[in-house]
Amino acid sequence: MIVGCPTWNIGELQGDWESFFDELDSVAFAGKKVAYFGTGDQMGYGNNFQDAMGILERKIAELGGQTVGLWPNEGYEFDASEALRGNKFCGLALDEDNQSELTEGRVQKWVAQLKQEFGV
Template sequence: MAKIGIFFGSSTGNTEDAAKQIAQDLGAEATEISSTSEDEILECDYIVFGVSTWGAGDLQDDFDDFMGTLEGMDFSGKKVAVFGLGDQENYGDTFVDAMGIVGKAVKAAGGELVGTVATDGYEYDASEGEENGKFIGLPLDEDNQSDQSADRIASWVSELKKSFA
């Protein structure tokens, strides 16, 4: 049976909560990026990375620490999805940038990104997470649109299930 793994970095718990919900919906396990390894990630056929954005468009600290390892990994033949937590009102110029940084690194390391999301319903000025008019993964905004997170996760996971089939 194909193995799915969710790996996340979270500073105040928002990405962790989302990771746990996504894991539950996918019937998989969510693991902190700080307590995993390259081998544990590459054992999975399908991989989901979750990361929040801090500073001004920076990676969450634990994810930042892992980035050197991630950039040296070989994701060939893997389908990878990314989600990101951010704040589109207070950080509208760097909205979910970390999701974009991680997604682009995965692609550069040979992975196939799945799970793009339309930008409808989000109000921001710029995002590293956007490419060709779409988000490369799922943005979630617990600071301003927490009431939409459950529905956004549910519809994203149902798309992922098709991509991961």
């Protein structure tokens, strides 16, 4: 499973995910590999960069999902993020507002990593 969400309204889920969030409790995540990607703005929202990705990952991991596709935090400038797990993001962090030129390469590298981690 691959889950994607932009961060909105200063550290919050995008609206469609917000309304679906509680329904995640009824999804059978146990034993499932789950990868995450998010879009955000590290310059404009440096204290909440990619928070939505972290909020979703935390919830789904609590429900038994096995997180794959962690992504290094090198090459970004921000102060705080709910999506950080040690020195990695819990998924692919994309920033179309400040680093759009890096998006394609990041996606290609991440997808190659995912293929290995998903075993496909």
